[in-house]
Amino acid sequence: MSQLLPSALVDAIDELGRLPGVGARTAERYAYFLLRADKRISEELADALLKLHSGVKSCPVTFALIDADEEVSVLYSDSARDKTLIAVVEEPLDIVALERTGQFHGTYHVLGGAISPIDGVGPEQLHIPELLERLTRDNVQEVIIATNASVEGESTALFLQRHILDAGIDIKLTRLARGIPVGVDLEYAGQITLTHALEGRRAF
Amino acid sequence: MSQLLPSALVDAIDELGRLPGVGARTAERYAYFLLRADKRISEELADALLKLHSGVKSCPVTFALIDADEEVSVLYSDSARDKTLIAVVEEPLDIVALERTGQFHGTYHVLGGAISPIDGVGPEQLHIPELLERLTRDNVQEVIIATNASVEGESTALFLQRHILDAGIDIKLTRLARGIPVGVDLEYAGQITLTHALEGRRAF
Numbered sequence: 001m002s003q004l005l006p007s008a009l010v011d012a013i014d015e016l017g018r019l020p021g022v023g024a025r026t027a028e029r030y031a032y033f034l035l036r037a038d039k040r041i042s043e044e045l046a047d048a049l050l051k052l053h054s055g056v057k058s059c060p061v062t063f064a065l066i067d068a069d070e071e072v073s074v075l076y077s078d079s080a081r082d083k084t085l086i087a088v089v090e091e092p093l094d095i096v097a098l099e100r101t102g103q104f105h106g107t108y109h110v111l112g113g114a115i116s117p118i119d120g121v122g123p124e125q126l127h128i129p130e131l132l133e134r135l136t137r138d139n140v141q142e143v144i145i146a147t148n149a150s151v152e153g154e155s156t157a158l159f160l161q162r163h164i165l166d167a168g169i170d171i172k173l174t175r176l177a178r179g180i181p182v183g184v185d186l187e188y189a190g191q192i193t194l195t196h197a198l199e200g201r202r203a204f
Numbered sequence: 205m206s207q208l209l210p211s212a213l214v215d216a217i218d219e220l221g222r223l224p225g226v227g228a229r230t231a232e233r234y235a236y237f238l239l240r241a242d243k244r245i246s247e248e249l250a251d252a253l254l255k256l257h258s259g260v261k262s263c264p265v266t267f268a269l270i271d272a273d274e275e276v277s278v279l280y281s282d283s284a285r286d287k288t289l290i291a292v293v294e295e296p297l298d299i300v301a302l303e304r305t306g307q308f309h310g311t312y313h314v315l316g317g318a319i320s321p322i323d324g325v326g327p328e329q330l331h332i333p334e335l336l337e338r339l340t341r342d343n344v345q346e347v348i349i350a351t352n353a354s355v356e357g358e359s360t361a362l363f364l365q366r367h368i369l370d371a372g373i374d375i376k377l378t379r380l381a382r383g384i385p386v387g388v389d390l391e392y393a394g395q396i397t398l399t400h401a402l403e404g405r406r407a408f
Contacts, residue, residue, distance in 0.1 A: 015253075028300075096232075
C-alpha cells in the first residue's frame with residue numbers, strides 16, 4: 001500500500017498502531033484525524049510525548065510516578081498521610097483509582113506488577129524488599145493488599161501474606177473486599193463474585 | 205488530580221485524549237504504555253506526528269493524499285490507469301479500501317466529505333467543480349459514485365447525479381451495488397439492506 005498513501009501518513013499510522021489495542025483501522029482513523037485537524041494538535045501531542053520520559057520518575061519510597069524534579073511522592077511526604085497504613089497496589093495508576101474514592105488517608109506502595117509465571121514475572125521483580133523495609137522503618141500497623149482481582153493479583157496477594165508472616169513481622173494484613181459491584185444485577189454477577197459476596201456478607 | 209500524577213504524564217494523557225473516540229481511561233492506558241515502553245517508541249511517534257502535516261498534501265487533480273514532493277497522485281499519472289473512468293469517493297482513505305479489492309483500474313476523485321446540513325457541509329465545500337472539469341478534459345465515459353451508504357452519502361450521490369445531468373454532460377453514471385455483505389446471515393441484514401438486495405437481484 002506504500003503507493004496509495006503518502007509515506008508521512010503511513011509512518012504516522014504505523015507509529016500510532018503501536019499503542020495498545022490499536023489496530024490498523026483505528027490507527028488510520030487517528031492519523032487521518034490529526035492530518036485534518038490543526039497542525040498544532042499534532043505538535044502538542046508530539047511535544048508531550050517527547051517530554052514524557054524525562055518528566056517522570058519513580059518515587060524511591062513508594063514507587064509511585066512523580067515529577068522528575070520531586071524527591072519523593074507527595075502522597076508519602078504529606079504529613080497528613082498516615083505512614084503506618086500502606087495500600088499495596090500493582091501499578092502506579094491504581095493509586096489514582098484509590099485516591100478518587102477520597103476515603104484513604106494512608107500511603108501507597110507500588111509493586112510494579114503482579115506475579116505471573118506466564119509473563120516471566122516472579123516475586124524478585126516486584127518491589128517487595130522495599131515494602132518490608134518500610135514496615136519496620138515506618139512502624140507500619142496495617143497493610144491493605146489492593147492487588148487486582150485477577151489470578152495474578154490473587155497469587156501476588158497470597159505470596160505477600162506468606163512472605164510477611166515468614167519474615168516474622170507482626171502486622172495487620174487486610175485485603176479489599178470482593179463482592180457485587182454497585183449497579184450490577186445479581187443475575188449478571190459471576191459465580192466467583194457471588195461466592196465472595198456470600199462469604200463476605202455483613203450484618204445490617 | 206494534578207497532585208496524583210506527574211505533570212508530564214498528565215500532559216501526555218490530555219493530548220492523547222484529543223484523538224477521536226479516546227476517553228480518559230484509554231488515554232491513560234496509552235500514556236502509561238508509552239511511559240513503560242522504550243523511550244524510542246514515544247520519540248518515533250512524536251517524530252512521525254511532527255512530519256505528518258509537512259509530508260502530506262492533496263493531489264491537485266484527484267484530491268487524494270500524496271507525498272508533499274509529488275506533483276500528482278500516481279493513481280492518476282500512472283498510464284495504466286483508465287482516466288475515462290472515475291470513482292468518486294468522500295474521503296482519501298476510501299481510495300485505500302477500493303484499491304485493496306484490486307478490481308478497479310480507473311482513477312479517483314475525492315469530494316472531501318459529504319453533504320451534511322447538520323454539520324454545515326454544503327455542496328460548495330466539496331470538490332465538485334473540479335470533477336466536472338475532469339469529465340470534459342479527460343473525456344470521461346463513466347463515473348462510479350462510491351459515496352458511503354449513509355444518509356449523507358446518499359444525498360451526495362443524488363446531488364451529484366442531478367448536478368451532472370443539469371450540466372448537460374452525457375456520461376454513464378453508476379453507483380456501488382447495495383446488498384447483503386459477504387458473511388452476513390439474512391436474519392441479521394437490516395430491512396433497507398434487504399430491500400436493496402431484492403431490488404438489485406441478478407440472474408445466475
